[in-house]
Amino acid sequence: MDMVIQTTGLCKKYNDILRVKDLDLAVPVGSVYGFLGPNGAGKTTTIKMLLGLVKPTAGSIRVFGCEVNRQNRIDILKNIGALVEAPSYYSHLTGEENLRIVQTLKEVPEKEIDRVLHIVRLENHRKKLVGQYSLGMRQRLGLAFALLGSPKMLILDEPTNGLDPAGIQEIRDLIRSLPIEYGMTVLVSSHLLSEIDQMSTFVGIINKGELIFQESMMALHERSQQKIALRTINNRSVEAILQEKGIRYEESDGFLLLPKLDDEMLAHFVTFLISRQVGLVRLEERKKSLEDIFLELTGTAVSL
Incomplete structure (x- = not known):
């Protein structure tokens, strides 16, 4: 270029x-x-x-x-x-x-x-x-x-x-x-x-x-990576399922953060959890804003 x-x-x-x-x-x-x-x-x-x-x-x-x-x-x-x-x-x-x-x-x-x-x-x-x-x-x-x-x-x-x-x-x-x-x-x-x-x-x-x-x-x-945030009655049992299926996850404030899944995969996963009688409390998509990325890069709270 x-x-x-x-x-x-x-x-x-x-x-x-x-x-x-x-x-x-x-x-x-x-x-x-x-x-x-x-x-x-x-x-x-x-x-x-x-x-x-x-x-x-x-x-x-x-x-x-x-x-x-x-x-x-x-x-x-x-x-x-x-x-x-x-x-x-x-x-x-x-x-x-x-x-x-x-x-x-x-x-x-x-x-x-x-x-x-x-x-x-x-x-x-x-x-x-x-x-x-x-x-x-x-x-x-x-x-x-x-x-x-x-x-x-x-x-x-x-x-x-x-x-x-x-x-x-x-x-x-x-x-x-x-x-x-x-x-x-x-x-x-x-x-x-x-x-x-x-x-x-x-x-x-x-x-x-x-x-x-x-x-x-x-x-x-x-850099604004999308993630699926999942909260259940028993996160520990879900962690075992995720490990069993080889799905990467992080834990944050009572939520399990999964990589972004397409709609079909996500629907299949939710159905599977329900079949295991896992009490699903909350499911949401999360994405970092540009402001979050900027703050991460600069390490300071600045005017945006």
């Missing part, structure tokens, strides 16, 4: 404390890569290193297949759009006038303004003063700044922070559409698991500066 971003052993130390430690990121081409972790985990520091705003203490960064160095850094960054923390703008100017300033600084064609306004759905608000924009509209304007010049890669740091549910939905839908409609790769950071789950195709989880999980969202969901 081709990678837009690859880091190897990336580290950043502040005052003898490693804020990012041996980070090996791999962001596939055409993905929405969710960079997930608690506040203070090292997400923004990592993003600033990727953008050349902070110098790594150790390790290397490859972007578009090239190792980033002083000589090629500017050329590489021309193909990356970024929104780090809150966007900056002139509130006494219109959205279009703000974009014209950035368009001039980036030295991109003027027609780019119309294109990005269409992408972020602000065409009907281009003449409106930015000071009169809602928070969601201002965040979309920040995305428009990042999209000027048709970058191959977009890096967004907590783009839904502070937005109301409607604003979050707007940004989420927009981010999901970028790889499909415009062929972009997007790296989006967040401390909200629900947001990453609804936006991303790949996920990297960082905690205390270390990458503790990196795979497709599908692989993360697969």
Whole structure:
């Protein structure tokens, strides 16, 4: 699989404390890569290193297949759009006038303004003063700044922070559409698991500066193993039956936890228990939520 971003052993130390430690990121081409972790985990520091705003203490960064160095850094960054923390703008100017300033600084064609306004759905608000924009509209304007010049890669740091549910939905839908409609790769950071789950195709989880999980969202969901929880009048007799039939089980709070069985097998097993006059008290399907998996991986109670 081709990678837009690859880091190897990336580290950043502040005052003898490693804020990012041996980070090996791999962001596939055409993905929405969710960079997930608690506040203070090292997400923004990592993003600033990727953008050349902070110098790594150790390790290397490859972007578009090239190792980033002083000589090629500017050329590489021309193909990356970024929104780090809150966007900056002139509130006494219109959205279009703000974009014209950035368009001039980036030295991109003027027609780019119309294109990005269409992408972020602000065409009907281009003449409106930015000071009169809602928070969601201002965040979309920040995305428009990042999209000027048709970058191959977009890096967004907590783009839904502070937005109301409607604003979050707007940004989420927009981010999901970028790889499909415009062929972009997007790296989006967040401390909200629900947001990453609804936006991303790949996920990297960082905690205390270390990458503790990196795979497709599908692989993360697969960790949510389903089990059958069984409670009877006499669990000991059921344990003997399970051992006799070679069925694996665990015991938890008065329940016997069995691997997930298909409906036919489960019906057969329940019928068998009843034929043995086992008093069945409760039968339920259990599945770990993504939040449970996240807590297991990070080992901490964090904002989800």
